Amino acid sequence: MLSGHRIALIEDDEIMGGSLLQRLTLEGAEVIWLKQAGRAVGALRTPRKPYDAVICDIRLPDGSGEDVFTTLCRTVTPPPFLFITGQGDIAQAVRLMQAGATDYVTKPFELPVLLERLALLIRRVVVVDLPPLLGISEAARRVEALVRAVAAQDHPVAVRGAPGTGKGLIARHIHRLSDRSAAPFLEVNLARESDPAAALNEALRQIGEGVLFLNAPERLPEALQEDLLRALDRTSGRVISAMLPGAGPTLAALGERLSRSEIRVPPLAERPEDAVWLLRLLFEQMNPRRPQPLAGISALTEATVQAHDWPGNGRELRARLVRALETAAGAWLFPADLFPERQDESFRTLAQARDAAERAQILAALERCEGRVAEAAKLLDVSRTTLWEKMQKLGL
Numbered sequence: 001m002l003s004g005h006r007i008a009l010i011e012d013d014e015i016m017g018g019s020l021l022q023r024l025t026l027e028g029a030e031v032i033w034l035k036q037a038g039r040a041v042g043a044l045r046t047p048r049k050p051y052d053a054v055i056c057d058i059r060l061p062d063g064s065g066e067d068v069f070t071t072l073c074r075t076v077t078p079p080p081f082l083f084i085t086g087q088g089d090i091a092q093a094v095r096l097m098q099a100g101a102t103d104y105v106t107k108p109f110e111l112p113v114l115l116e117r118l119a120l121l122i123r124r125v126v127v128v129d130l131p132p133l134l135g136i137s138e139a140a141r142r143v144e145a146l147v148r149a150v151a152a153q154d155h156p157v158a159v160r161g162a163p164g165t166g167k168g169l170i171a172r173h174i175h176r177l178s179d180r181s182a183a184p185f186l187e188v189n190l191a192r193e194s195d196p197a198a199a200l201n202e203a204l205r206q207i208g209e210g211v212l213f214l215n216a217p218e219r220l221p222e223a224l225q226e227d228l229l230r231a232l233d234r235t236s237g238r239v240i241s242a243m244l245p246g247a248g249p250t251l252a253a254l255g256e257r258l259s260r261s262e263i264r265v266p267p268l269a270e271r272p273e274d275a276v277w278l279l280r281l282l283f284e285q286m287n288p289r290r291p292q293p294l295a296g297i298s299a300l301t302e303a304t305v306q307a308h309d310w311p312g313n314g315r316e317l318r319a320r321l322v323r324a325l326e327t328a329a330g331a332w333l334f335p336a337d338l339f340p341e342r343q344d345e346s347f348r349t350l351a352q353a354r355d356a357a358e359r360a361q362i363l364a365a366l367e368r369c370e371g372r373v374a375e376a377a378k379l380l381d382v383s384r385t386t387l388w389e390k391m392q393k394l395g396l
Contacts, residue, residue: 002115003028005122006049010040010056010068011084020055023111037063041071044078051079052122055114058085058092066096080121082114094261097146104149117152133173134166135274139266143170150261151177156232157240158258161265164315170263171213171240180238183210191216197224200231207237214241217258218251225250232257244371268310268317269364276302278314282321283333290325297333304335309360359394362387 007024011017012035024031032051034040037060044051056065065083072078080102085093093104102121105114133147134140150157151174159167168187175185186203193199196219203212212235220228229250232239241258268275279297287293310316324337336342362380369375377387 002119002122004030005052006030007032007118008040008044008051008054008056008079009033010037010054010060010065011035012057012061016057019111020114023115027115036061037065037068040068044068044072045076053118054079054081055118056081056083058083066092069096082118082121084109084114090260094146097142097149102145102149103152120152132277133169134265135271135277137271137274139271140274143263143265146261146263147173148177150174150263153261154179154238155260156238156258157260158255158262159240159242159265160262161242162267162313164313165265165267166314167242167265168213168215170265171211171242174240175211178211178238180209180211183208183237185211185213187213187215189215190219196220197227200224200228204231204235204237207235209236211238211240214239214243214258216243217241217254218244222248222250225254229254229257266368267364268313269360272306275305275308275310275317278317279305279321282318286321286325294325294328294333295331298335301333301335301338304339308339309356309363311363355394358390362390362394 002024005028007029009017009020009024009031011020011033017033017035021031021033032043034043040056040060044054056068058065060068065081069078069081081096082102083093083096083104084107085104086107090104090106093106097104103117105117132140133144147170157171157174159170161167171187172185175181184207186207188199188203190196190200200214200220203214217225217228239258243255243258268278279302283297305317312319320338324333327340328334328337330337362376365376365379366373369379373387373391374384377384380387382390
């Protein structure tokens with residue numbers, strides 16, 4: 001599996017490092033063993049020959065694996081990293097995954113497991129160019145790498161993102177890529193259930209060894225949150241949740257239980273190139289169903305889609321395209337087909353354009369901080385009072 005591949009091993013522990021070096025060499029890999037963060041950065045930044053992968057302990061004597069990875073990312077594209085982490089460093093490992101690292105394993109681990117994950121990591125990079133799940137942007141690719149990594153795990157996953165960002169799509173993809181793919185996948189949206197307790201119990205009864213996608217568990221009354229906590233200890237299935245943070249010790253305990261790994265999906269406002277990618281994808285699917293298909297999408301339409309802030313994300317884009325294909329009268333898809341309301345707008349003044357830009361940026365900050373105004377104010381580099389005033393002015 002590893003024959004002929006160059007592996008950098010960053011590990012200061014003599015026993016673990018020696019064991020990994022011996023086994024990787026027996027597998028046919030060419031291994032360089034580095035024991036300090038500083039030396040590892042130099043060796044990986046300007047290698048004589050490129051490395052196929054890096055195995056890196058998070059805790060090192062003169063820094064951390066995170067220091068190594070983030071320092072490399074400032075100047076070069078690093079090889080795929082497989083981090084070794086203790087239970088207490090899982091949150092840090094997940095943060096690294098979101099930053100672009102490829103996978104992690106937790107101590108203690110079996111050597112065959114690490115070798116299998118390493119081989120899979122190299123195989124993905126060398127021979128697999130998977131079709132995009134969420135888009136073509138760097139942010140979308142980072143999310144997809146994290147999806148593949150957590151699919152190889154078997155613990156609860158929390159998917160964070162605004163409505164319309166594809167949280168359900170991600171949950172299904174994790175199920176498809178996991179060892180549980182032959183077992184059922186069930187979705188329960190507790191925000192829409194008239195009897196959430198009955199819906200939850202029925203799902204837990206049916207799931208078996210499968211995957212349950214639990215949407216809005218924070219909407220459960222506190223007594224049912226406690227029931228869910230107890231039920232999670234009994235179920236043999238895997239739970240993926242889309243959960244907003246909330247107050248209260250029971251909800252906090254539930255959030256911790258469901259968030260062993262976390263995947264944050266950035267809104268389309270942060271990924272404008274993905275909005276155009278999604279428009280083209282949906283257009284190719286829907287246009288042939290028209291009695292007289294359109295010739296294509298105009299360049300001006302794509303530019304308009306890229307400039308739009310998409311508060312409803314992919315759901316809004318799909319709804320606009322469905323309506324546009326029903327009503328378009330020309331041979332091409334034009335901006336007026338997707339945004340008919342703009343035909344009645346007068347030209348924007350600079351003040352109106354500035355307000356629109358500030359509104360989009362404030363919405364993006366609030367989304368990133370999951371609605372916490374104080375944190376959003378810090379992110380935007382304004383006082384909390386200033387942010388409140390702007391939110392009131394802009395109708396947020």
